[in-house]
Amino acid sequence: MTRCRSCEAHIIWARNQQTERLMPLDAKPVTTGTLLLDPPPRDGREPVLVTSTHPLYAARVGAGEPLYLSHFATCPNAAAHRNTDQLGLFAEKGPSGN
Numbered sequence: 423m424t425r426c427r428s429c430e431a432h433i434i435w436a437r438n439q440q441t442e443r444l445m446p447l448d449a450k451p452v453t454t455g456t457l458l459l460d461p462p463p464r465d466g467r468e469p470v471l472v473t474s475t476h477p478l479y480a481a482r483v484g485a486g487e488p489l490y491l492s493h494f495a496t497c498p499n500a501a502a503h504r505n506t507d508q509l510g511l512f513a514e515k516g517p518s519g520n
């Protein structure tokens with residue numbers, strides 16, 4: 423399991439299809455989450471983010487799929503680094519730089 427380099431929380435990397443970038447999510451789903459993963463997290467697969475603008479989002483939330491939060495929103499150390507390259511903070515394989 424991947425950990426945040428900054429706070430050591432367990433995180434999942436998921437690809438944002440709109441920006442083509444990887445984004446860290448809290449590994450544990452929460453009822454206050456706003457993001458779905460497609461496919462659901464499994465070893466060795468990089469899930470894709472399903473955001474609330476996705477056509478199937480409402481149906482999948484209604485079906486009880488787990489919801490996740492961006493680790494940017496929950497990392498206790500994120501604020502201190504807000505004006506720097508955020509992704510560089512989080513993990514070795516994060517797309518820092520170009």
Ligand SMILES: [Zn+2]
Binds near residue numbers: 428429431496
């Ligand atoms: Zn963190």
